[in-house]
Amino acid sequence: MIRYIGLPIVLVAAILDASVMPELRIGGGAPDLVFLVVVSWALLADARDAMLWAVFGGAIQDALSLTPVGASALGLVVVAFIADALLGDVRRTNLLFPPLVMGAGTVLYHLGLLIALRLDGHIVPLGEGLLAVTLPTAIYHVLLSLLVFRLVGLAHDWLTPRRVGLE
Amino acid sequence: MRCGGRIVSFSIMLLAALLLITFSISGALGPLESVVTVPLNLIQRVVGSPARSVGGLVDDLAAYQRQKQRIDDLEEALAVYQAELAQLREKGEDYDRLAALLDYNRFGPEDHEYVTCDVIGRGATGFVHSLQINCGRRDGVSLLDPVVTERGLVGRVAQVSATGAQVLLLSDPKSRVNARLQTTRDDGVVIGQLAGDLIMSFISIDAAVSEGDLVLTSGLGQTLPADLVVGQVLSASLAETELYQEARVRSLVDFDRLEIVQVLVNFEPVDLTIFQAQEGAGAP
Numbered sequence: 001m002i003r004y005i006g007l008p009i010v011l012v013a014a015i016l017d018a019s020v021m022p023e024l025r026i027g028g029g030a031p032d033l034v035f036l037v038v039v040s041w042a043l044l045a046d047a048r049d050a051m052l053w054a055v056f057g058g059a060i061q062d063a064l065s066l067t068p069v070g071a072s073a074l075g076l077v078v079v080a081f082i083a084d085a086l087l088g089d090v091r092r093t094n095l096l097f098p099p100l101v102m103g104a105g106t107v108l109y110h111l112g113l114l115i116a117l118r119l120d121g122h123i124v125p126l127g128e129g130l131l132a133v134t135l136p137t138a139i140y141h142v143l144l145s146l147l148v149f150r151l152v153g154l155a156h157d158w159l160t161p162r163r164v165g166l167e
Numbered sequence: 168m169r170c171g172g173r174i175v176s177f178s179i180m181l182l183a184a185l186l187l188i189t190f191s192i193s194g195a196l197g198p199l200e201s202v203v204t205v206p207l208n209l210i211q212r213v214v215g216s217p218a219r220s221v222g223g224l225v226d227d228l229a230a231y232q233r234q235k236q237r238i239d240d241l242e243e244a245l246a247v248y249q250a251e252l253a254q255l256r257e258k259g260e261d262y263d264r265l266a267a268l269l270d271y272n273r274f275g276p277e278d279h280e281y282v283t284c285d286v287i288g289r290g291a292t293g294f295v296h297s298l299q300i301n302c303g304r305r306d307g308v309s310l311l312d313p314v315v316t317e318r319g320l321v322g323r324v325a326q327v328s329a330t331g332a333q334v335l336l337l338s339d340p341k342s343r344v345n346a347r348l349q350t351t352r353d354d355g356v357v358i359g360q361l362a363g364d365l366i367m368s369f370i371s372i373d374a375a376v377s378e379g380d381l382v383l384t385s386g387l388g389q390t391l392p393a394d395l396v397v398g399q400v401l402s403a404s405l406a407e408t409e410l411y412q413e414a415r416v417r418s419l420v421d422f423d424r425l426e427i428v429q430v431l432v433n434f435e436p437v438d439l440t441i442f443q444a445q446e447g448a449g450a451p
Contacts, residue, residue: 015210028293032291048176059187067292125361132362
């Protein structure tokens, strides 16, 4: 059930990414809410949900831009899987892993995007792209990581109440 | 077991992403994308305007921004006058040329028919410079239509649905525009850069390129109408190969602050693919 509750959330995040977030652009970088939500969920809960959200949110995000549909999903799925495989479940109060994963994950995510763009004939110089777009985006993601991680953590706690037993 | 489930999930999702990319690049997803973007454009339109209002409010709160705004206003006025001046110069030169021709027939500014559209979104990734507008096929917009403002060329329509369209900006690295220096009439190609600058490349090595020269579309290749303002030369230098010159060009359009644009809907690019087909077939 939780798996499907997340879909409208990433839909809203994708629409905000295409309308509100570009207003915050520094250099070529702006926060990517779909990325932040998907990676936070992968760290907090079941990575399988996060990967489904990644494909759905990424596809919507791409439909709202000129990137080939699936390009964002590719990087998001890989980042969600690796984050989960390396760290497993991370507690909501953890202050170290979310910024680290969001920062490093942004680089991996953008590399996936660049590969997909290249396949589409949209050649972006790698060095310039990483410096002008990935670096400011990664900084944004590191700064926002704890806030989004906490919010997603609250949503996770609310959606999955702990089982209690009577002794 | 749980780990195995995740690997299976990962493989399925990765495959789904790769299939989506393949279908998207091949164009098979085009009709589906057109349908999906109609409701999304509607939501974007609703979400976009408060976002821009909030952005404006934040600007006003910062005191130093007021001075910057004043400078921006002056620059805007200057840019408008420069664009007008460029058009007047072009008209003057056209007049001279017309006087020498009897059967002169071209697609001039007086023939242009525009549709005015709101900008409802921007590309989410900084790697692709694009805009979304709230005009689509229903408004007469079609693929490759030029998009302009009073300051000059913005880009071209790259995707179109019934109610909206995606515009590839002039500043996108994939954008190529045949252009001409207004004063010397030398041709070149304006190429977008990731940082948002424009580079006019392939300018003849003998051309005298000066700072401040206006760059206009040349109309060569008939992919865009001639004489649309592209920008202004900032500096020029020899290309690395030393076979031609390159000029840094500043667009008079502020791509990050666009709210309203116009789509030129009655320009019909000349279809040159027939000649390419003939070349491919080895025709003389």
